[in-house]
Amino acid sequence: MTYGRFVTLDGPGGVGKSTTLGTLAELLRRFGTPVHTTAEPSSSALGQFTRSHADQIQGRALACLVAADRYEHIRSEIQPHLDGGETVMCDRYLASTLVVQQLDGVPERFLLDLNADILLPDLSVILTADPQAIRRRLAERGAHHRFERDPKVPAREAALYRRADQTMRRLGVPVLVVDTTQATPSDTAKRIASALRAVPGSVASGPIDR
Template identity: 70%
Template sequence: MTRRSGVFVTLDGPSGVGKSTTLAELDRLLRNDGRTVHSTTEPSTSALGEFTRKSADSLSGRALACLVAANRYEHIDRDLRPLLGTGFTVVCDRYLASSLVLQQLDGVPEQFLLDLNADILLPDLAVILTAEPVAIGARLAERGKRHRFHDDPRAPPVRSSSIPRPHRP
């Protein structure tokens, strides 16, 4: 196991719960406390991350889960480990918890997701934000739908094509 001198914090929760707002405030507070901070997001801002973000409406299930995991491993190798190794406090908007929830609701089995993410970098602190569905719905309505996972503020919809159908003779 590689030692790191930085601190890794993740923020997860449903779309519209206030992750981005919380991240910005946490970044400000940590900087005011004299810490060197890097704020990031998943999917990342790399070419693979942007492709993943743009593909979330057209891909689903295991294909999207594999793409998200590939971007996560790239993000870890390219950004997270190097920054943490030099003492940064890294705060990430969405990480493993979001993937586990969204992708299971997209029809991907939990064990498949756990296997895909078995070798990721775990956060020092994982924060899960919650809010009343009515508040989340109002926030989503105000800013507008950005992708299919915003259809229901309580949980993303499962596409009918990804729901296993029982075999009927």
Template identity: 50%
Template sequence: MTLKSSGLFVTLDGPGGVGKSTALELSAVQLDNAGALVHTTVEPSRASLGYLARHGTETYQGRELACLIAADRYHHVRTEVQPALDQGYVVLCDRYIASSLVLQRLDGVDQQMIWELNRHVLRPDLSVILTAAPGVIAKRLQARGAHSRFERMHDNSAREATLFTEAATFLQEAGFHTLVIDCTTRSPAQVAEAVSHEITALLTGR
């Protein structure tokens, strides 16, 4: 999938509890206030495939879940992301390829297989990966509550933090424009400001 458009495609990934969704929402507000057209979305998507993937993590595992999530991603891009980009929107997506490179590895799937399933999906203009000290993430996750079996795994925060660092390196080596932000001591507003600043630079640099 090689379509591009006048819009800008930005993805945000990171361990559960790192503050990703909050940062995305605040970034959207900041960009909207600056006059940008903004469309927010999430993966797994809100379509039927995405619903199955999101609520089926107790039923589907390993390769079957990896294939389900990849199928939803291709459908999501075709039916929601690309149309918004064609209309000139900045599309902010909560989770994308980096999350697959982490969560499916936690589920025992080989990294190369994960990449093969996702390598032809639309490449983001900017891949943001949020990180934080595992102890900080664990406390936030405990306060928020686990949303999936991945977040209930033993020593999940430390394992996710390590794998997201590896995913960032993998994507950078694959040529992705990647921004890694350490959220250990930054507030959600500061994280959003860093994201919005990078997006604004990309928009004004065109």
């Protein structure tokens, strides 16, 4: 059986994750790669509930909702498309959890325990940008949730994503970090596509090594 590759895109709000994902998907399809794009929270009823209540539900309760949606997302959408040989690209995944939920006061150990049996990506892409550029982009775009309304968050996020990078590598996940301060979505997509050429076309699942 041929399995697809699982690629995740994470990073602070305002770094261009969604635009880059769409650009990358179009680029890969032009090369003949079957691609399925998705996002977290997922489009399921649980994912929609999590997204719509993320400003009201906080801390460990929100972390548990995010993890529950992730397990259902893997079972109902991600794994079937991988089994069909598609490259699955997800806008936000574990690296975002390790940052956003820690901004909400949840310890990393708790988050890793919650996600101990998830499917790990074949490539984790972390998009970054200068905190000042992020603040400017968020002001122009408008905040999507409570974290983006706090002007102190971009600098804290940058530090937490550096830590998440190291945690993902410790879990055995290849990580590509791309600074989007000056790069266009097209430039970023080309960098990711180039990195994907070195990723085997198979997906290994199993518990996180603690």
